[in-house]
Amino acid sequence: xxxxxxxxxxxxxxRDERVLYIGSDPGAGTLRAMSKEFPKxxxxxxxxxxxxxxxxxxxxxxxxxxxVNTIATFLTRRCYEQVxxxxxxxNLPVRLIANGGGLxxxxxxxxxxxxxxxxxxxxxxxxxxxxxxxxDEAARLMEKTLDWTGPIYIRLGKGGDAIVSKAEHGFExxxxxxxxxxxxxxxxxxxxxxxxxxxxxxxxxxxGIRTGILHMHTVKxxxxxxxxxxxxxxxxxxxxxEHVPSGGLGSAVAETLIDKLGSGLPxxxxxxxxxxxxxxxxxxxxxxKKHGLAPSAIATSIxxxxxxxxxxxxQLHST
Amino acid sequence: xxxxxxHAEAALTCTLDERSLYxxxxxxxxxxxxxxxxxxxxxSLIEMVRVLYDDVxxxxxxxxxxxxxxRAILSKGHGCLALYALLAxxxxxxxxxxxxxxxxxxxxxxxxxxxxxxxxxxxxxxLGHGLSIGVGLALAARMRExxxxxxxxxxxxxxxxxxxxxxxxxxxxxxxxxxxxxxxYNKLQSYGPTDYVLxxxxxxxxxxxxxxxxxxxNGHDVGALRTILKQVPAVPGKPTAIICHTVKGKGxxxxxxxxxxxxxxxxTDSELDAIRVAxxxx
Numbered sequence: 001x002x003x004x005x006x007x008x009x010x011x012x013x014x015r016d017e018r019v020l021y022i023g024s025d026p027g028a029g030t031l032r033a034m035s036k037e038f039p040k041x042x043x044x045x046x047x048x049x050x051x052x053x054x055x056x057x058x059x060x061x062x063x064x065x066x067x068v069n070t071i072a073t074f075l076t077r078r079c080y081e082q083v084x085x086x087x088x089x090x091n092l093p094v095r096l097i098a099n100g101g102g103l104x105x106x107x108x109x110x111x112x113x114x115x116x117x118x119x120x121x122x123x124x125x126x127x128x129x130x131x132x133x134x135x136d137e138a139a140r141l142m143e144k145t146l147d148w149t150g151p152i153y154i155r156l157g158k159g160g161d162a163i164v165s166k167a168e169h170g171f172e173x174x175x176x177x178x179x180x181x182x183x184x185x186x187x188x189x190x191x192x193x194x195x196x197x198x199x200x201x202x203x204x205x206x207x208g209i210r211t212g213i214l215h216m217h218t219v220k221x222x223x224x225x226x227x228x229x230x231x232x233x234x235x236x237x238x239x240x241x242e243h244v245p246s247g248g249l250g251s252a253v254a255e256t257l258i259d260k261l262g263s264g265l266p267x268x269x270x271x272x273x274x275x276x277x278x279x280x281x282x283x284x285x286x287x288x289k290k291h292g293l294a295p296s297a298i299a300t301s302i303x304x305x306x307x308x309x310x311x312x313x314x315q316l317h318s319t
Numbered sequence: 320x321x322x323x324x325x326h327a328e329a330a331l332t333c334t335l336d337e338r339s340l341y342x343x344x345x346x347x348x349x350x351x352x353x354x355x356x357x358x359x360x361x362x363s364l365i366e367m368v369r370v371l372y373d374d375v376x377x378x379x380x381x382x383x384x385x386x387x388x389x390r391a392i393l394s395k396g397h398g399c400l401a402l403y404a405l406l407a408x409x410x411x412x413x414x415x416x417x418x419x420x421x422x423x424x425x426x427x428x429x430x431x432x433x434x435x436x437x438x439x440x441x442x443x444x445x446l447g448h449g450l451s452i453g454v455g456l457a458l459a460a461r462m463r464e465x466x467x468x469x470x471x472x473x474x475x476x477x478x479x480x481x482x483x484x485x486x487x488x489x490x491x492x493x494x495x496x497x498x499x500x501x502x503x504y505n506k507l508q509s510y511g512p513t514d515y516v517l518x519x520x521x522x523x524x525x526x527x528x529x530x531x532x533x534x535x536x537n538g539h540d541v542g543a544l545r546t547i548l549k550q551v552p553a554v555p556g557k558p559t560a561i562i563c564h565t566v567k568g569k570g571x572x573x574x575x576x577x578x579x580x581x582x583x584x585x586x587t588d589s590e591l592d593a594i595r596v597a598x599x600x601x
Contacts, residue, residue, distance in 0.1 A: 040462060041462075045489055045492075046485075046488065046489070046492075048482075048485035048486075048488065048489065050447075050451070050481070050482040050485060051451045051454070051482055051485035051486045051488075051489055052451075053451070054448050054449075054450075054451025054452045054454070054455065054482070054486065055451045055452070055454045055455040055458065055486070055489060056455060057441075057451075057452050057455055058451070058452040058453060058454060058455015058456040058457075058458070058459065059455040059456075059458060059459050060455075061440075061441075061452070061455070061456060061459075062455070062456060062459030062460075062463065063459070063463075064459060064462075081445055081448075082448065082451070082482070085442065085445050085448060086441075086448055086451070086452060089433075089442050090433055090434075090441070090442060
């Protein structure tokens, strides 16, 4: 996914001279082909993220479309004020390409694990937050970033995520993709949780529980219309995210339902990481598994919640 | 301890001309109307902003977004009363707006906002942002082959921020000789003296070692400011830093080098009388 997104920056640069790549201190050879073809628009600016955000703002004020790239935690935690003031307050078209969203950097520990990035980015007025599920979708997303008004936070997984998105779904920022029609249950996912959701839905189908999947690649602005349409007739709504419970996809969905429905809410299960830093290493998969986000655990959680939802009044479940 | 340079000594004793007094009357009139405002940080800046807007910047108040205009960012956004006075006086918006400072229907807040105030190039107030934005503007001029210059006004307290020094490294890396950093070195920040809060010396050496061509002068000396600002870049291929030795609260004896006048929430009758004595009726 990351290489695809990077290569798309090069392709967009070939098409549009407003496009700049700005890296902090990326891996050796990042976008080398672009650096050779467009050396003036391939900028490596050092480990100075706060400055890079402000510099990108200045460039965007003058008509450029900077694609800023570094590790997700540094784009979010380290220079939050620059993102808020320089980018969002001025509503400038800077694209933040965040490497290693969620637990991609599991072996590197909590400093590199972006587990609250969606929450803090979606709190910012004018910010758009997008979490593609695979490389193909990342490519379609990048096509749409060229002329989008305002800043975008692009949360990338790692290389090699299974391709589950389909070209016929196209890609519109802010438009969810209905991957499977809802049955008794609807899962709403973002990023690479889609792959886990598909596997979990298959396990649930074997148990006789029909489970739809709404892929919310854009967490902000949330596709309210698609969400309200997809929950018609369901008994249980489950959100899946590689993120702490506060402020991410589950929060966004719950807030939207409360704002739009007020009452008559479906039973809801928010599946997420716990509200704490990960003090384990291993791999992204192993940490997801440890915290109940492997397909089998997701299926079991939904099965239990589904059973409870048939015997009790609608309620919001905590993780 | 801060070394007292001849420029700093000169700033203390510098006599202000009628235009400098007039601009101070505008600033203090806004403070009187609003009942609040950053007085000291604005009064130290007046001559720097005055020379920029009167004599240096290529700008057109009737076309404030002219792509060929020079850019100026007040990174120390709390000094905005000086900027507002100059912008109003130069016709970017009516002088009557100054009376609405910080009011609910005003375009003029306690920190300048882009899109609200004609002539304001960036929203500032959170410190340490302006030089990075200025690097982006100057780099864009280079890439677009445009001849505009970018001036960034920084506070001495503001340059406590690490992001300023990140930006300084970036400016030097790119050899942005179309970028000028003006440092309002009044040696007093909100809590107290800069040499107590966070010592900056040797300040000129710092900027020099970061790759800037450095000039130092009395920041209230209109003639000296005019001469130096008309001769940028000081060294081709290098960004310029101009250290302006100033006096916080300059022109208002009660406020000079007095941290109590960093921000005022209310002016008493005796303070209003003291202002009249210092700058005339306002």
